[in-house]
Amino acid sequence: MRLRPEQLPAHLEKSLHTAYLVTGDELLLTQECCDQIRRACRTQGIDEREVLEVDRSFDWNQLLAAGNSLSLFAERKLIELRLGTVKMDQKSSAALQEYLQHSDGSNILLVSCGRLDSRSMNAKWVKALDGAGAVIQVWPVERRQLGPWIAQRMQSRGMQADRAAIELLADRVEGNLLAADQEIEKLRVLVGERPIDADIVASAVASSARYDVFKLIDAALAGNAGHALTMLNYLSAEGGEEIPMLGALCRELRTLYQCATAIEQGNGIERVLDNARVWDKRKALYKQCLQRHSSQALGNLLQLSARIDPALKGQSGENGKLLLTEMVAMLAGRPFLPN
Template sequence: MAKLRPEQLSQALSKQLAPIYLVSGDEPLLIQEACDAIRQAARSTGFSERELYHADNSFEWGQLLAAANSLSLFAEKKIIELRMPNGKPGDKGGKALIEYAQSPASDNLLLVVTDKLDGATQKSKWFKALDEAGIHVQVWPITPAQLPRWIGTRLQQAGLRADSSAIDLLASRIEGNLLAAAQEVEKLKLLAHDKVVSYELMASVVADSARYDVFGLADKALHGDARAAVKTLHGLKTEGTEPINILWALTRDIRSLVQISLAVSQGKHFDWAAKQAGVWDKRQPLVKAALQRLKPAQLQQLLRKANGIDKAVKGMRNAEPWDELLDLILNLAGVHSLHPNNDRLALKM
């Protein structure tokens, strides 16, 4: 399987369409855009139908092979899209993927979407089987140092020109949330005269962003200000903010806390660990305060809770995402709203 970066995908798709694509990583926007590009290229060559499957614990893997072998009533070619968030298909799933990869049908295109795959997973038999039959689009996080350049490229693609001070301002505002950056660029396309983005225009756009912002919510929770965090969450809900955007910011911070906590427990200095986790200097005091309040076991529980909310948002769990986000924020802020045993029970629902 050829390994491609997202920016290499468009050229590869223009040359030839592979029978299997595996898209993996932890950047929601880049994952979404890579999948959109693959679907668009497939549709342009006659793949007019799409079947979507979520590989959770209850997924029947026979459905994948049945979909591959069944004739479509509405189209000659179809996209079979498999969402496998944790990248762990298990024994049955691994066998099904291997069987599919051994003889992919020409009238099917398999698109597998997962979170970041670790080294052990990339040595598995199912991964190697896909490796021989298709293309792996590996999405890496954009580091703080890379972010200004990424924003500059995004502005250029939108037909805009901006000076470095304006780009740096936006980078400091969105702090790694590529989806937020993309939304601001779309806003600038409507506001920029002569396609030029000055520092003054960028400052006004940033100032006019949502009254209740996602990052302010995360900061309040890290600070332990539960009352303010809950108020901000209600404000975001009223303004129509999508739950997945809030979850993205909270999960990013929880993962950073887990990473830093582990490094510190191994004797690493906090400043070094925070830098390795991509935490901006001005947010390090917030993170340090949260780590003093939250124990490693609590952080792991928060991470499991966030995963459960992700499934609820995607319709894979029967739960209300906004209620679950409220509970996550309270616990992140230090208010233990649920006993761990009850929480584990809730995540099974």
Template sequence: MARITPRQLSQNLRQGIAPIYVVTGDEPLLVQECCDSIRDAARKHGFFERDLLHGEHNFDWGQLLSAAGSLSLFADKKIIELRLPGGKPGDKGSKALQEFASMGADDTLLLLVLPRLDRAQLNSKWVKALEERGVLIQIWPVDATEMPRWIHERLRAAGLEAEPEAIQILAERVEGNLLAASQEIEKLKLLAQDSIITADIMNNAVASSARYDVFGLIDKALAADAAGAVRTLQGLRAEGVEAAVVLWAIAREIRTLLETQQKLDQGQPINRLVRIQKRQPLIQAACQRLRPRQLENFLLRARAVDNAIKGGKEMDPWAGLLELTLNLSGKRSI
């Protein structure tokens, strides 16, 4: 039916409910908001029951077709929400998704949530089959140049206006983390006078947003200060900081270390790779301490923590974050 962006989703939903929605992207906040909008619209059309499936390794794809064929006594319409964190269903999954798309049932709605798809995946048979009957929402990262505009739009949606300098301060502070930016905007609602956010208000707000700072956690871990990093992690949890925000910061730093290691091995100087001078020795020391294979394993663990945050039963998310913090600090977890 259509490929749309998150901005176009509200208008699309007002035109009616599709039987299939595919939400693909790597921005947790935007993915969550799109899914919430789809669920809310579906409920208005009588989809009161919801089955949540996790398409992890060795997932039984028969569960998808079984869920489509079973309704409870208390609801005549159902949302089947399938989360596919790996993004690749494999041969069995591809066949099951194509079969689901061919069923044409009016009493089930499939909400498929998965990471950003590459060109080959977008042209695969299973995506084409789902797209013929549904809507594919592509969520793209908000880069550094787009971040001020995105923050401005979110402020306006919250009934606030801000000086350009204030917007720039927040953009630099959150460094691309949309979830952190959204949380800061919620706090700003309480601080705004006459709905105008000045640079001074923004400076004071972001400076005092958390006594234990997520970026402070990263710097302590990079400096191999395991005890300090763990104390900061515990402080963040006590202050109510979302586990997803902490995971975003840790995973981003691991990816940065991997990329930096590769370029250092190619002979590029650290001052060209790390623009903030005070962080150069931290990054360089971490790159010498942690090897690429270790960092790749850390990313796999980060994926497991992400699944736990989204409702998986394998671990407590904060226990997983503690393990990652210790690993990044150069310590083995128990």
């Protein structure tokens, strides 16, 4: 069974399955999903919990032993298997499948891990968990979804905020849901039941935006030049090194150039993107960018990158930061320097 995070509470009210997989990189939301499963276990009288932290030296016989061991204090227990970022191999996959095959349903297994790609989601161990219980994929909250997410979060705590306040808070904490939740709780304590406006948010909330070069690239691919340049300025002000940022941009540009060349040779865009191993979630961004840029335009950007590198290193008389800014703006389709 596949469940979205928002479907989990209703599911747990009706039934408690013997196995759950919670996967995703958004720490706050994955923690909350796991907490909901733990509470459901306690409601069912399952108070004992055994936690298994998996690392490279983990002995998978521990999982089988946990499932077979009897407790002196309870008939059932919750077994938490925390994979973190450890990759499942054939041996670990077999051990997990063996556990599920021999489980009599008395214990509950909660497996948590980071985001799984599409290939991993089709692995045998994931399908085994899917068949025995439920798989919950947690996706990051995109910027356009962040305002409604904050509004719903505030409403659930009895708070009132106008649209300007919500948007300002979203700007201050962009990409960092843990910070957003903490700031909402701080506002609840400071303001109480009074309506919240933008001035209150501006004075009470610190800037906790979680920017990185990959979000910068995605904004540029989407044609959102203003947002991309804001992130570039933020990263530079925070001490982000321009050379690694340039390297990440160049890697993306090379992939885009190869895709544009293949499409202009008559290949279908879906096949081209698959061959370039573009993730499904990023295909829409690539399509937007490839509609704006020909292979020649992308080649010009790569040539520009060859000027930026020595400029940033002080090996030429050009302004490297200005050229990097222009490169991002051009990728987003909004150049500002004269040809």
